[in-house]
Amino acid sequence: MAGTRRRVAALAAAVAALIALVPLPALALRTLHVDALGMRADRTQVRVGEVFHLAIHARVREAVTALDELVIPDVGTMQILGDERHVSSSVNGTDIVETLTLEARQPGTFTFSGAYVDAIDARTGKPSRFTANPVRVVVAGNGAVITGNAGGTTFAVFHPWDVVRLIVGVMLGGTALVVAAALAVMMARTRRPAPLPMPAVVAPPAPPRTPRDAVAAALREYRTAPSHDALMRLRGALFAVAGVGAGATLRDALAARADATLRPALIAAERTAFGPAHARDAASAELIDATEAWLR
């Protein structure tokens, strides 16, 4: 019996050492300057059935087109209604904002663990986990009101030694538990969370935005991936600025707002949306230029 315990303890120790020593997964980690990683909810007190947004903001100094390393937190019993990710680059780096639209399904206090990014820290050259602050949301079922933290834009750096200390402590508590915990941690470090299911329902627009913001966001999306849907969203955002909604035509938009700077963008959107394929690239470039001019 004592021999068995020794063997299990040795195995657990070996697992712990493996976890501590193996560089953060032998996954191909990118080297990144992560300047900020934060998480914030637009509402921290909601009722069952209400919708709120959880925004994760990451800023890296590098110019990247995507940040696949960003792992969003488990949302538990919350229903995901939408998941939008916007990437915008400038000379100072890249901002990645991922907005989850969630619906509270059960009452209680729910804490979202911080989203995280695994990368080689460009400052130290070591594999690190950058973790956002957790966010707590109180879901009231019967009118209960509990205050909560809306989150912030701080970030914490994860050190590999913390894992070692944690696992050694757990080993002292019981061999069987240690083995189970070690295996669980190892699995957690070698396997990414399963991708979130695609939203089943089209989400309402994330945080309230002005028509100008909507145009800017739609233009960013169109520039990043100039798909037909992105084009129609940009056209719709421009129409909204003119004061007309879905189902309106160019003439309606021009009649509603004869703005000298908006007009070229509206016309270019029409040409891009309905013009022949061979002229679409030129029309698309014109649309981007005209929209940028209007935004300025």
Next chain:
Amino acid sequence: MTTSSAPGTGGRPRDVRDALHATIVGQDEVVEALVLSLIAGGHVLLEGAPGVAKTLACRALAAAIAGTFRRVQFTPDLLPSDIVGTRIFDQKTGEFATVLGPLFANVVLADEINRAPAKVQSALLEGMQERRATIGPATHDLPAPFVVLATMNPYDSDGTYPLPLAQLDRFLAKVVVQYPSREEERAIVDRFGAGEPPLRSGVASAADVLRWQGEAHAVFVDAKVRDYAIDLVRATRGAELVAHGASPRAALALVALARARAYLEERTFATPDDVRDLAPSVLRHRISYDDRIAIAGGDPEEVVRRIIASVRAP
């Protein structure tokens, strides 16, 4: 929205439009419908009270394209041979000679088409569709371009032969000619008070028109615009106060007119605005209305407007 791909050299459709506007005061919808039907190679039904420049518009159109013009006043005693032509015996040669009727012209005005009996209407409509006419044993091609402009007076319905839906469907568009506004009426008196001014003639040629018709076919119609036209036509079927909706020919007509409008405005592609603007003139005569409209005194134009408003533009 203008593009560098303008219609080719020679007369332009907009020259014809300007020539018509130089003669006719107001009536923008009529003028546009005439020019568009010319480009699209279709025929137009004009409905309006007497004296609102229907005939003048047709003559001005024929003059503008330097084409031949014939007017036929439809009456209850008219015979098919009166419009198509006939064969007469030449006593000098001892043979039959063919005399072509007024249908053999570039622009044919069928005045008060609903006053002639069905067989005359059929002879005309057959010519409109087939673009040829049979006289005796021989079949003759009608000249190209060939456009029939038919008028109807909505007020004097006694002794008329209403055109069946199947025959109305042959008209690309139907335009309701409205009374002019007060300002327009003043301009009419000033312009025509001392007699009819000369028509602007020869701003384009028949060859130009044929070229336009060919080039208009190349105007691009995006799938979303095409689908919008189809949705509008389909919305007429089963709509409130509609007994029978428009046929698939209506969708063809709507797309053809949208192409013609884009060509007239020197664009290389049609837009949802083209389709929406032209939908009333394409749909109004292709719908058979519920009896409740007549009983309740409803307005068929309002029904068409509601149908168009019910379909979301892309």
